[in-house]
Amino acid sequence: MVGMGPPTVPLDLARCFMMQSGNGHGQDRLRAALNRRGWNEIPGCADLQNLRNCLSNGLGFVWLRGDHNCKVLCDLPAGTSAVINRWPPKPSGSGADLRVLWHKAELVSTLVQYYEAQGLDPWRHHPLTLVLPQGAGASSAAWGEFRTLFEAVADGTDARVPLVQRTRNLWLLKPTGGCSGRGIGLGDSLEELQSHYDSCRAMEGLQAASASQAWIAQKYLEAPLLFQGRKFDVRIFALLESSPQTELGFALLAYREGYGRTSSEIFTLDELHPTMHLTNFAVQKSAEATFGLHEAGNSISFPDIERALGSSVGFLARIVPAMHGLMADAVLAARAQLMDTLAAAGAPKAIFRTLLAFDLIVEANGSPLLMEINPFPGQTPQNDWHGHYLRRLLDDYVNSMQT
Structure with a gap:
């Protein structure tokens, strides 16, 4: 026709x-x-x-x-x-998915309960952290508790922080729902930290967020493991996927590769530049004069880290497997909440999965600590190697749906 x-x-x-x-x-x-x-x-x-x-x-x-x-x-x-590609929301339908993992205050709460139930010290796995509830001011009970903790760490009566990690008694303040380094303050005096907190709450663009969320006060790692004299942290992607046929109910699959995010400045406690102490990509990129000075995009591969640190440190053989253990702990700590949302979804044949980015840091003695979990990690290539890495990551994500 x-x-x-x-x-x-x-x-x-x-x-x-x-x-x-x-x-x-x-x-x-x-x-x-x-x-x-x-x-x-x-x-x-x-x-x-x-x-x-x-x-x-x-x-x-x-x-x-x-x-x-x-x-x-x-x-x-x-x-x-x-x-x-999403975990189901809370049964009420009003909550964000995976909040129990990405919300800094909720992550701290679940980790503390999980480790203490096993007779373990939570602060050997996560930096010492205190939650400052929504709207807490200088005269609040929460700030009074922080003041007591701050002074106890400073004079050594709180043994949870070793001497090497409290030579200046530096603390971070972070909004619990923040990202890209926004709102983070670093200081070694209560007055300085309180001033930062108050100014952030009043700043245009942060005011609405600050009014509806808690903050955390977190002990800064003063003696980190360094990469060529500079601070770095580690990001590892992992796939969280529902698995109704298993006893656990879900699986966490750590990606075989990860990468480091570096500072461009030689590490010292004598100066407190954000770009020296915060290795977040957005923070580093803001310093145009130094960004990419040592590595394109301030990003390094695991083999780069292994070569720089030397085999005696055991980054690939010992530290990375320990990081995988911390990642598993964080998800196991939240198992009850994760299973509740799966049950409420009422779709036993569906497979819910999401890519999570786990951010970790390593103490000078080689002990890793979990910092936070990002449920919506940026995937902008930061250099040629990183672009190829992201392509492999997503190709493997798709391939895993066909097995």
Whole structure:
């Protein structure tokens, strides 16, 4: 017949994905990885009814962002068998997914309960931390407790902080929901820390966030393991995935590679530049004169770290496996909450998974500490090696859905 084209071949929905529009969190790179592996994208993810229809008919994978999360995950069609890139929200439907892991105050609370239940000292696994509740001021009971703790660490009566880590008694103040280094203060006097806290709460752009969240006071690591004389921390990605057929109910798979984030300045306690002491990429990038001075993008591979430290330190053989243990501890500490949200989702055939970024630091004696967990880590390549690393990471993420 004239005008008739080739017959339409029905798509195998199990090899199709839907992706909510928007930028950030590696969305474009994940789409490219899916396309490289032969997945087909179906448009219209923003249309909830269209998305529900596709889920009902066997859609293979869906990528969601932000508020779309609660709207969809709180009302999944019966029989949904898709892989979904989000953990379900709280049963009420009003909470952010994985808050128990990424919210600094909640992470501290679950870790303390977990380690103390086993007769272990939480502060050998995470820096000594005190939560300052929402709205706490200089005259509040919380600041009084912090003042007592600050003075006890300073005079050595609190043995939880060894002498090598309290030569200046430096403390960090952090907003519990902050990211990219925003709002962090560093100081060795209560007056200085209180001033930073008060000024941050009044600053335009931080005021709304500060009014609705707690802060944490955290002992700064004054004797870290150094990379060529400079401070560094470590980021390791891990895949958290529901696994209903197992006794635990989920799996945590640490990625085989990680990377270090370096400061551009030689480490000293005599100066307190944020770019010397905070190795977050956003903070380092803000110092145009020094950013990339030693390493492109201030990012280094695990082999780079191993070569610089030497085999006697045992970074790959001893420290990285210990980091994996800390990552597992953090998720096990939150198991009850994670399982509650899975049960509330009411979708036993669906697989919920998310990429988490665990940020860790190492003491001078080689003992790692978990700093925080990021559920929406940035995936902007910081140098050529890092770009290839991110591509491998997402290719392996997609491949893992086919095994």
